Amino acid sequence: MKNKVSFxxxxxxxxxxxxxxxxxxxPYFNSNEIxxxxxxxxRKELEKDKRKELPKESIWKLLYKNKPYDDVRYRKLNSELLKLTEEFLAQEEYNNNPMRQSNYLMDSIGKKKITSLYSSTIKNARNISTKIEKIEPSHxxxxxxxxxxxxELEDYETNRSEKANLEVIxxxxxxxxxxEKLKWYCTILPRLxxxxxxxxxxxxxxxLEYINSNKIENDFINIYNLIVKLYKFPYEKSNFNELLKTIEINSSKFTQNEQFRMFNHLLNFCVSxxxxxxxxxxxHxxxxxENxxxxxxxxxxxxxSxxxxxxxVQIALRINKFEWTxxxxxxxxxxxxxxxxENAVTFNLALLYFYQRSYDKVIYQLQNVEYEDDAYNLSSKSMLLAVYYEMDYIEPLYSLFDSFRAxxxxxxxxSDTRKLSYVNLIKFTKQLSRIIDGDFKSIEKLKSEILQEKNIASDKWLMEKIKEKENSK
Structure with a gap:
């Protein structure tokens, strides 16, 4: 296992x-050449292989050729290097935020009473603030x-006859x-x-009462207020359309993180x-x-991702957008x-072929693929199960029942809940495969069991197959 700094x-x-x-x-940050x-x-070892690390005794020997290994000293060196690396990350964030820098500078010269710098520092800070192209609430x-x-630099506290900038503050x-309050409230709302x-x-x-009773000229506040309405009144389509339009018009003003956060609320709403x-x-x-x-x-x-x-791909296929997919x-x-x-392309092409009912192509795509990711693996096995059923490949189907369960x-x-949903899929598909056409009593019994069980993967597919059995003569 890598030590913290190597990791x-x-x-x-x-x-x-x-x-x-x-x-x-x-030397300002570090005086220890070691x-x-x-x-x-x-770094040299990292460039050779990210997954491996030299033994600590070997690293010690490269640092101190003739000194016996000292574990306490070695750990202290690593701790100091880790601290420096963390300080570097913090410093980089500071360097990337000119407004924060200018505020620290104003604070510093104010504390030291360097009055000769007041005017130029204030002017520079204001210039920086006007040049920020992409903003977020922290702005x-x-x-x-x-x-x-x-x-404080202008000493308005003393000169109380001046109007000052209190309203702007x-x-x-x-x-x-x-x-910020609305942004986090929008994160909480789906949970509520x-x-x-x-x-x-x-x-x-x-x-919310204040915002909805007054004309607000802040784009963040207006957009997050619309997101609140989206969650609270999910069946009023005008809220969705207004929000989408407002985000599209104003999104270029915001940082990428903020743009994604806003659009992601729309996506989550779409999924629901x-x-x-x-x-x-x-x-939508x-x-x-695509946008x-x-x-x-x-x-x-x-x-x-x-x-x-x-x-x-899956949502596009549900509305038969085959060529688009x-x-x-x-x-x-x-x-x-x-x-x-490679695996993602293989799986998603298989999904396309499944919706096109090109089942031979699905089998060709999936039969020799084992995914590391659970979601892809479960979806792949579920799709193969459906294909074998559709094609009446009984022997491969029953073999898959066993390997899937294993x-x-x-x-x-x-989780146990997720496992159970796929165990139920296997169980009900097996029962379905044993029902002969025309055995309406068994079909109704199975249908009743499926409807009573709330935790089943691919339940819509199962109900489609039940309906086909019901309509068979």
Whole structure:
């Protein structure tokens, strides 16, 4: 198992490692040359193989050729290097936030009473604030701090006859507080609607009443207020349409994280309606995801999640967008991580062929693939089970019953609830396969059992097969 600092370094690219070395070399941050040497050793080993690490005794020998190994000293060196690496990460965040820097500078020169710098520092801070192109709610907090520092530097507390910037200070504080309060309330709302969790939310009703009773000129507040309405009144389609339009018009003003957060509320809302069979929201889900992909808002470390890729394909296929799905897979497969790409493409093509009822192609795609991810594995086995049933391949079907059940039994990561849903799928499909056409009594009995059991994977497919049996002569 890697020590903490070696593990942390695996998250750095070459450019960041070079910057980190300069940071560790800086006498302002570090006066121990041995730590630079330790970093170089760890980096060299990292470049050879990220998964392996030199034994600590070997690293010690490279640092201190003739000294006997001292575990306490070695641990202390690693701890100091870890602390420096963490300081570097914090420093990088600070360097990437010019407004925070200017606020710290104003605070510092104010404490030291360097009056000759007041005017230029205030001017520079205001210039920086106007050049921020992409904002998030914290932007208003930095504006609040800036105006507060400006108030103190101008000594408005003494000159009380001046109007000062008190109104601006409070407006920025309100914008920050309202935006953040609503943002987190929108995170809580789905939990309130879908679980029995209880949250003590102070002032939220008063804030909402104020916002809805006054003209608010803050885009964050208005958008999150619309998201609140979306969750509270889910069947009023005008809320969805207004929110979608408002986000699309204003999204270019916001950071990528904020844009994704807003669009993700729309996606979650779409999924809730998709699960109820609302066809209109299938289209919305697809369109929003395509927008997020094309604008690079949906990627993690530069890649599209294979699970989101699968969800998009699955929802498109539910409304028979076969050609669109094939084009989507081909167009965006390059955006999948190389470690997942081949299996994800294989599975999603199989899914396309399944909806097209090209069952031979499904078998060809899936029969020799074993996925590391549980979700893909379960979906793959469920699809094969359905295909063998559809094609009346009894021997492979019964063999899959056994291997699927064995997989569920040995899997230690799946919850009992999730396991049971697939155990029920196996059980009911097996019963279904034994019912001969025309045995309506057995069909009704099985249908009743399925309807009573709330936890079944692929329950819609099972009910479709029951209906086919009911209509058989």
């Amino acid at each position: 942390l370094l695996t998250y750095f690219d070459v450019y960041e490692l070079n910057k980190l070395r300069k940071f560790i070399q800086s 730590l630079v040497q330790l970093f170089d050793i760890l 208003y907090f930095y504006l609040y701090e800036m105006e507060q520092n400006f108030f 409070l407006n920025n504080l309100d914008n920050f507080y309202f935006s 609607l879908n679980t029995s969790n209880i949250y003590d939310l102070k002032f939220i009703n008063e804030i 309606h998709v699960n109820k069979g609302d066809l209109e929201y299938h289209e 889900y697809i369109d929003i995801n 997020l992909i094309s604008n690079g808002l949906i990627f993690t470390d530069g890649y599209l 294979p699970w989101r890729f699968k969800n998009i 094939e084009n989507f897979i081909e167009k965006y497969k390059k955006n999948l991580h190389p470690d997942f790409r 997989y569920l039994n040995r899997n230690k990561t799946l």
